[in-house]
Amino acid sequence: MNETINNVWYGNSEMLEQEPFFEGMMVEEKYNGKGYLQYEPLNPVTVDEFRDELDNCVSPRFIEFRDVLNTGIDEGSVLLEGAPGAGKSNICQDLERCSRFIGLPILKISMHINAGTTRHTEETINLVDSYRRLSNAAGRRIFILDNVDYGGYKGSSRTRKNAIEYAEAVLPHLVEAVDDVNLIAIGAAHDEDWRTAKWTWRDPAIDRPARELIEAYRSRYDFQGYMSEESVQELLLHREAHPDQAMSIARSLGKAGLLQFFYANHINPEVYAKDPSEAIARVQTGRQKRYTNAKQARNTDEAEQTKA
16 A cells, blocks of 8 residues: 555545555656556456446445446547536546556546656656557556646746647657557546636647647546535535534535535535525635636736737
8 A cells, every 4th residue: 555645535435445455556656747646456357347346346426437437438538527626636536546446457647747847758758658558468448637638728837848848748648548449548627618718828839739638538528526415425524514514514415406526625614504505605606706717817818928
């Protein structure tokens, strides 16, 4: 067991308890410019065996979990698109854990970390290419890219030089991996509205490769982050809500059809105790404000570029 893995991971406590019993080789690098995890089980299962064993895997937190996974297996690749905070990175985490739980090899790259610097581009390229060779030799395996759209982001500390170098050196290899029929490529990205607000380089050398990676996925999945009532309670308990309060909020969200990661992760239990409707409304307003702020930032950036 790698003691540094997901120390504050919440939800699906049953799977967390199984962590010490995962057998195989695991490498995880969280440093800026890396941001990857690779797991090679001692006794890997086939994709068909993996699918058959899903029902024996501990219950996933997300209702959409099996649908996402089956779409990836059947279509070869699937891109989850959703609003910021919908739980996309969390379902990627669950896919990783379930793969390790059953015994299917997996490589997960978090692009917001991997693309943060170009100091380790050769390492990333070698990692992806060698993983594809293993897949070609030993059978299909899972390849997860989290925050796929970060390839085109400007960000607060990412320079144009860095973004161009990454786009030219790394993104073509990621496109080839997504296209590889021996990989089950599952990606997570923000929806088009959010990407439009964040892709502000207006530089074909960055924008074109970033768009090609998005378009490489054969299918799209509108991810909403629906969870079971039990998983919502567990998340609220992780946020230190009182057990009775966590149960009450989960039931209320269920009745309103809002058993989603975003609401469970952002609702204020203290406000909810006084006025449930107000607590839900604040979450909805907060989400809309994020989009508004992102668009305003884009407009400001474009105005400054025009002046320059």
